Amino acid sequence: MARIKSRYVCQQCGSEFPTWYGRCPSCSSWNSVVEEAVPVQEGRAARPPRPGVAARQAVRLTEASLTESKRLRTGIDELDRVLGGGIVPGSAVLVSGEPGIGKSTLMMHAAARIARGASVLYVTGEESVSQVGMRARRLKAVDERIYVLPETDIVEVLRAADSIKPAVLMVDSIQTMQDASLGSAAGSVGQVRQCAALLIEASKSSDMASFMVGHVTKTGAVAGPKVLEHMVDTVLQFEGGIHQAYRVVRTLKNRFGSTDEVGVFEMGEDGLREVTNPSEAFLRERVAGMAGSVVVPCMEGTRPFLVELQALVGSPGANFPRRTASGVDQGRVAIMLAVLGRRIGLGIEANDTFMNVAGGISVDEPAADLGIAVALTSSYKNRPVNPRTAVFGEIGLSGELRSVPKAEARAAEAARLGFVNLVVPKASLTRMKASRQLGGQAEVFGAGTLAEAIEYLLG
Ligand SMILES: Nc1ncnc2c1ncn2[C@@H]1O[C@H](COP(=O)(O)OP(=O)(O)OP(=O)(O)O)[C@@H](O)[C@H]1O
Ligand SMILES: [Mg+2]
Ligand SMILES: [Zn+2]
CATH class of the missing domain: 3.30.230.10 (Ribosomal Protein S5; domain 2)
Structure with a gap:
């Protein structure tokens, strides 16, 4: 694949520039601008059709279907609440939080509940299948309707989603995914944005909801994929120190519900327990x-x-x-x-x-x-x-x-x-x-x- 030019992308805010800067002109971060290669085929027309993505047509607003698609309740009330009443089919949710706070755990709990009535594809780019399996066993979340795929190539992920057709796709984490047609390394803003865009597109054109796990650094910024917050429908953020029992999941953004909702959990050996009565x-x-x-x-x-x-x-x-x-x-x-x-x-x-x-x-x-x-x-x-x-x-x-x-x-x-x-x-x-x-x-x-x-x- 011949590359004809480079672009310079801020890894904090995602802004693109034709030249390098020591300090990002748009968000003022130091040393965050990185050179990324632009592949020649990047134009939309030149891209090969992607699996799982159907062509769409414009419709008149008067003909737009007004039936709100039925939400998928996980039955974990604290999670359903922050989602605005359950998972909206076709939506994309970013679950962000510091390392070790319980993102994978929450995803696995949710997967187990969803699996009672529908299938779930859990893509792990960080852990092996047996690690995921061990966690699932500890959380009593083992179910044959949960598929686990150890994969970091986003095209393979979409292909698997296309063949399994899960109700919910979970990608843990979005920073480990990559699109081989981009020159940059996994975790760079270009990759994170591209992979998220492909997932969102696949979700929108089917009824599959997707959850993306995103790591956040100590300073609170979603490392790099801060840019994702604009792209997804809902952003859930984990808070609370990992040494403390309580974990609060906060809705930072929600196109399908109110923000400022919180779910409260308590971390224990058997995973996250709902705290339905936080005051007590x-x-x-x-x-x-x-x-x-x-x-x-x-x-x-x-x-x-x-x-x-x-x-x-x-x-x-x-x-x-x-x-x-x-x-x-x-x-x-x-x-x-x-x-x-x-x-x-x-x-x-x-x-x-x-x-x-x-x-x-x-x-x-x-x-x-x-x-x-x-x-x-x-x-x-x-x-x-x-x-x-x-x-x-x-x-x-x-x-x-x-x-x-x-x-x-x-x-x-x-x-x-x-x-x-x-x-x-x-x-x-x-x-x-x-x-x-x-x-x-x-x-x-x-x-x-x-x-x-x-x-x-x-x-
Ligand atoms: N037996 C156990 N084994 C592992 N973790 C446990 C155990 N019991 C409780 N935990 C808790 O689970 C947490 C890890 O949760 P989890 O792996 O879901 O976090 P994460 O946000 O996905 O982390 P990462 O950023 O590393 O992917 C630990 O910090 C710990 O508090
Ligand atoms: Mg994890
Ligand atoms: Zn910037």
Whole structure:
């Protein structure tokens, strides 16, 4: 195959350039632009017909079929939820996450459920058939309707899919796939994009749904295939440290459902177990009555759950205070420390401070502000918050407490879990009163400022 020219492709964002750059002009990454050969046959017309891909014709919009294809439920509720209610036939889903977090495990669990009624083709480019088999046995996912294909050549994968005609094709991982007609190495942006495009095309022209597993680096970017997020219908992202039991699967994008949904799982020897009641799970190991601990009802999409925020305030550092935060935004904690120092007059700013969300999950909404500030104050004063009190609210730079969305749902979840006392922004309380949803039997205190809330809780 004669090559006539090269192109230069950023491995981070996928932008193409006619010349090389040390720093990508489009996403500013250093050393990410790599030369790739452009094969002569790349034009569409010159390409040989691909297996499994039928020619399509334009239809009038008025004649477009409006029947939404029936979703394939996996029966794993936490997975069906993040997919928007099950797998849409013909759709393409990217499942991304850090190494070892449980992507292959989740795929195998799903395969086993789908196999009860339809066939699944599981393509492994990373592991041997026996490794996959061993995992399947450990997960009790062995089924004759699951086909395993150890293959990295995308054309062979499509050929196998064409002959097996599975309801779902799983490719683990997309970074290991390659199209031999491209000159570049497997894992390069050009390859990843090309292989994904072929899979998506094959899915769209049949009813086969495809799942692509994609690795993400520690920094959070899907290594290289960030570009895939634009191409696929749905992006699911695994979160949670691999040393922690809880794994959260988050919907980052969904053409067939709402984003911001989460599924919660717990990793064990027999695989991923669904956590249908995350609040209970996250609070299970809580030691009530500790200074520095406070419970916050958070929202993930439409779903409220309670998390425990923990703060530990040390002695003032020699020169520069050490501050770490895991599970909450470091910047948000810094703002809370400044507000506590300036608006409440708490001499906390020079102290070492450590913040954590129990259970290794992360919370990134402003509604957690009050929890952060209260946990810090509680630890600083070495005075515990009533263990049956939950708090939420956004804090402004003047120390005012601002209302947050879905206050009713948060309050109801706290009440359901037996919390008898709630501290919320005054404005939220007014709205909760108006809608007559006050979270059951709980006593609700509406605070206008952080100072009022702290006085009420720890005064
Ligand atoms: N007996 C076991 N053998 C292997 N893994 C186990 C076992 N029990 C629990 N696990 C968990 O399974 C995880 C590996 O899951 P899995 O292979 O699905 O991850 P992955 O995201 O596909 O990783 P990779 O990026 O390496 O493909 C381990 O991190 C571990 O937490
Ligand atoms: Mg894997
Ligand atoms: Zn770039």
